Amino acid sequence: MGYKNVFKLIKCSDLIDGTGKRPIKDGAILLDGSKIKSIGKESEVVPPEGAKVELYDYSNYTIMPGMIDCHTHNNGFGDGRLGEELNLLADEILTLQSVRNLRASLFSGVTTIRENGPKNFTLINLKKASDDKLLLTPRMLICGRPLSIIGGHMGYFGSEVTGIDEVKAETRNLIKLGADYIKISATGGSTQTSFPYRHSFNMDELIAITEEAQKFGKLTATHCVSSQGIVNSIQADVDMIIHCMFKEPDGSNKYRPEVVDDLFQKGIYINPTLHVVRSTIWRLLHKKEEIGLTDHEETLLDSRQRDFEIHLKNCTKMIDNGLKLITGSDSSWSSYQSGNTVYETECLNIAGLSNMDSLLSVTKEAAKSLGVYDIVGTLESGKEADLLVLNKNPLDDINNLWDVKDVFLGGMLVNRGSEKSLKSIRQRRPSLN
Ligand SMILES: [Zn+2]
Known part of the structure; x- marks a missing residue:
């Protein structure tokens, strides 16, 4: 036949x-x-x-x-600029830059990405264009836009919400627009009007978001650069914690073994984004080699090197505790450019994952964490x-x-x-x- x-x-x-x-x-x-x-x-x-x-x-x-990168910002340039500066650019420019980033990822061997925070409709429309075969991209899972409180992290991208009604409405709206999962800024971050060491959404708001997402079979992920955000996320039944930094409201570092136990018990995935911290260190070291640093930059370099060491140690402890650490680059945020996902996998390897587990963190386990294990990974x-x-x-x-x-x-x-x-x-x- x-x-x-x-x-x-x-x-x-x-x-x-x-x-x-x-x-x-x-x-x-x-x-x-x-x-x-x-x-x-x-x-x-x-x-x-x-x-x-x-x-x-x-x-x-x-x-x-093919590699799977669970954390990308395709609007970004990876040249050290702030999200606020990115947000000043027209959607058309951000869309073009996103195409460039998606191609860089694909060419480097990343065949699936999850987008963690673009402006307005840029990635929603780009995914439609990719589905219509107007351009070749990795498989894309998008959040639409990250949910934020007023003045919170990445709120400038278009989804600032307050109170149970608004958070529910915007979650439904994003799903209507085609969001594959819901990204939530559960603490402040690099956004200048936000408070990185404090949680953002109140517990009732956070629970309202995750309940709404779960109702429609959508996964959730929270940006957490301080401990209270992690604690709240566990309580709200979030599926993935991004960054997972253990900082107290005064900015001090305090690793919380009991919180890590809870993360393990609930099987919550961790995307620790080590290299995005290292990328700033690298940018400054390049500058130091080439033209030297200002006093302010020297201080920044010191503090980033300390942050990286502490976070790396915490990641080793989380690995020893049995947590699933997933490769998610955070590129092209900060100074980390798309197409360089392997630097994050390398960081997880340095933190203690075996070569096989490092490889699985960017393939099988990444696919599981994103809910696409039945088709890829x-x-x-x-x-x-x-x-x-x-x-x-x-x-x-x-x-x-x-x-x-x-x-x-x-x-x-x-x-x-x-x-x-x-x-x-x-x-x-x-x-x-
Ligand atoms: Zn990010």
């Missing part, structure tokens, strides 16, 4: 399926359209008789699932064929994730442009670091 469609047979040296099992030596994957039909040892993966097959021979390469039959071809095995060294040869998105080999333009995506590590 004949088959209409052309199958793709992909062969490789080391096949990491992303389930956590050891890689398969001399593996193969058979693709039928956008999906994986079968996967296993080369000898076991046989196309149906009479089928047309296109062969992709990567016999000297490693294959793994591992290479298994029936799932979407989002996969990476790598020059070297990242289980030997997590930094091998940088060395991507090819990217397949939904079974299609992505045209990633010239070697030179690909190289320009990666941010340089400072030599002083």
Whole structure:
């Protein structure tokens, strides 16, 4: 019998399926359209008789699932500018920048992103354009806009709300507009009118948001740069805590083991965003090398280095406590540019995740945390064929994730442009670091 469609047979040296099992030596994957039909040892993966097959021979390469970045800001520039400055730009400019960022992510091997905070309708419309095949992007999960209190973190993007009625109305509105999940600023942050060491929404408001989201089967994630936000989020049954920094209202650091126990008991995912802190350190170190720093910048560098060390130590404790830490870059926020997701995975590796667990933090576990594990995150039959071809095995060294040869998105080999333009995506590590 004949088959209409052309199958793709992909062969490789080391096949990491992303389930956590050891890689398969001399593996193969058979693709039928956008999906994986079968996967296993080369000898076991046989196309149906009479089928047309296109062969992709990567016999000297490693294959793994496409990366999933649970925390992106596609409007951003990653050049150190504040959210307030970003917000002054026209939506059209932010949309164009978002396209650029989405492409950088995809070309670097990120095949799914979750957007954590854009302005107005920029990402809502961009996702529609991507769905309509006007442009090629990673799979996108969007929040629409982050929910904020008046003057709260990222409130300038368009969703400042007060009281139970307003928070419910805006949650429903975002879902109506196409939000895949609800992002909430549960504490202040870098927004100048906000209070980073204090919680933002009152408990009744926070619960109203999560109840509304849950009613429609939507996940929730809270931005928390201080402890009270984390405590409130646990009580409100939030699915993911972003940043997860343990700061007291006076700005002091106090790791809270009892809170971490609660996070573990409830199975809440943690996206600690280590590299976005390091990205400011790196930006300042570059400047120090090149032209030197002002006194103010030296002080900032010291304080960021301290923040990073403390957060890194806390992440190690959370890993030891059994919490699931997920790769979410926070790019292109602050000085962290899209297409550099691997720096965050590297930070989790430094914090104590094994090479395998680091890899799972940006594939399988990330997919689970975003509610898309049934379609992506591992290479298994029936799932979407989002996969990476790598020059070297990242289980030997997590930094091998940088060395991507090819990217397949939904079974299609992505045209990633010239070697030179690909190289320009990666941010340089400072030599002083
Ligand atoms: Zn963020």
